[in-house]
Amino acid sequence: xxxxxxxxxxxxxxxxxxxxxxxxxxxxxxxxxxxxxxxxxxxxxxxxxxxxxxxxxxxxxxxxxxxxxxxxxxxxxxxxxxxxxxxxxxxxxxxxxxxxxxxxxxxxxxxxxxxxxxxxxxxxxxxxxxxxxxxxxxxxxxxxxxxxxxxxxxxxx
Numbered sequence: 398x399x400x401x402x403x404x405x406x407x408x409x410x411x412x413x414x415x416x417x418x419x420x421x422x423x424x425x426x427x428x429x430x431x432x433x434x435x436x437x438x439x440x441x442x443x444x445x446x447x448x449x450x451x452x453x454x455x456x457x458x459x460x461x462x463x464x465x466x467x468x469x470x471x472x473x474x475x476x477x478x479x480x481x482x483x484x485x486x487x488x489x490x491x492x493x494x495x496x497x498x499x500x501x502x503x504x505x506x507x508x509x510x511x512x513x514x515x516x517x518x519x520x521x522x523x524x525x526x527x528x529x530x531x532x533x534x535x536x537x538x539x540x541x542x543x544x545x546x547x548x549x550x551x552x553x554x
Contacts (some may be wrong), residue, residue, distance in 0.1 A: 422528060
């Protein structure tokens with residue numbers, strides 16, 4: 398029962414015009430959770446102060462992922478598998494970058510300070526924008542109207 402439902406959802410997503418948007422949203426949310434988990438676990442590790450002044454925030458690989466996935470996604474937008482891979486990379490890069498939003502504002506590491514809350518707010522707003530865009534584009538597709546009409550016709554016939 399559950400497997401058949403999951404299989405049906407999988408096939409609907411696979412054939413969906415919105416698969417790239419769904420992949421961006423899912424990879425964004427999962428990467429954010431993993432980045433926060435990794436940063437939280439890093440608090441409990443003894444930090445070696447002899448490392449030097451260089452510290453690469455996860456904002457940096459996020460920017461590179463955004464640049465690469467954006468360019469390749471636009472260049473090869475009609476290649477289905479590559480477009481979906483770039484959607485995953487874009488969502489990952491966006492999460493890594495937006496999670497450091499407070500660093501953009503204050504230009505210092507306030508990740509666990511009160512000002513770091515702005516990063517959480519930025520993540521929530523970005524996830525809402527991705528979600529609302531997905532919902533609006535699905536509604537604008539008008540395919541749901543045909544499904545409702547066909548369903549009503551079948552029931553009335």
